[in-house]
Amino acid sequence: METAEHIKYLVREGQLLAEAAEEAGEDAEVRTCPGWRVRDLLRHTGMVHRWATSFVVEGHTSYRPGSGEPDLDGEALLEWFRRGHDRLVTALTEAPDTLECWTFLPAPSPLAFWARRQAHETTVHRVDAESALGLVAGRSPVGPGLAADGVDELLCGFHGRDKSRVRTGRPGTLRVRATDTGDAWTVRLSAEAPRTTRSDDGPADCELSGPAEALYLTLWNRLPIGTPAVAVSGEDRLAHLWRETSAVTW
Structure with a gap:
């Protein structure tokens, strides 16, 4: 963009x-x-x-x-x-x-x-x-292109840094797939900081898939894991790990 x-x-x-x-x-x-x-x-x-x-x-x-x-x-x-x-x-x-x-x-x-x-x-x-108006998902849409760009900034930018707290003693691979834009990211989780590639290559232990807007709001923790718009398949522990540890700090 x-x-x-x-x-x-x-x-x-x-x-x-x-x-x-x-x-x-x-x-x-x-x-x-x-x-x-x-x-x-x-x-x-x-x-x-x-x-x-x-x-x-x-x-x-x-x-x-x-x-x-x-x-x-x-x-x-x-x-x-x-x-x-x-x-x-x-x-x-x-x-x-x-x-x-x-x-x-x-x-x-x-x-x-x-x-x-x-x-x-x-x-x-x-x-x-x-x-604050009672519209948890936002009454104004986030366009697919902007949403996918925001997912990319979050995964490859914020959580590409060594200070990311998204870590696990049981390594696993999380795939994020935007069904409307065709974008996909593969996030490798371990005891070290996450490492993300812009791809859908190889197997994944857990996948989050849905429209880019729903992924954007879910990964930024504005919608809960399990929201109907986002399908969670595989080991949902990785999705919940994200929810519990991914809050961004400068």
Whole structure:
């Protein structure tokens, strides 16, 4: 997926997130993030947007922490979120292809990395905001192409790092297959960090198959393992291992 497409999705998903948050109200429970209210979601996502913007605009070449979450509520919080989202979109749109700055996952370029990462950060949290309206799977669809791209970022990016906690003393192979896009990934699980290839070669001990959107939401732990849209075959212990250990940390 090209950078321009990621930015297009970032625009849409940020607008949908704000609309859902406004409709639900800041005190509404975010069902997909136990313990969070809508205000927590807006503060977190708005902080991440500003954090990402700082790397793109200021060109920091090493890690820098975010500036923290604001003590805002109500209309002021919603407006703060929208301003930060707009600034991020502007920063990515105006950044040169030659941008040099810090990143933390493999990507063709820093600009491609930040556009992709923030598109998925915002999409997943848009689903969270819509869950506060009682719509656990999200009332707005995640397109198959974006969803498959997000599965790829999660499996090959986040869980391609040595810090992944998805580990097991009983090695096994997990296959993830998107039935609508034709994408497939083979994830080798062991006592070491997972190793993923973009293929469906060889046998698998467990397979998750279904539309890319359902896989995206399941693997990001926004839908439960066993949701009707995703078929689980083989050793379901590997699917449950994913559920229990795959929460992403920076």
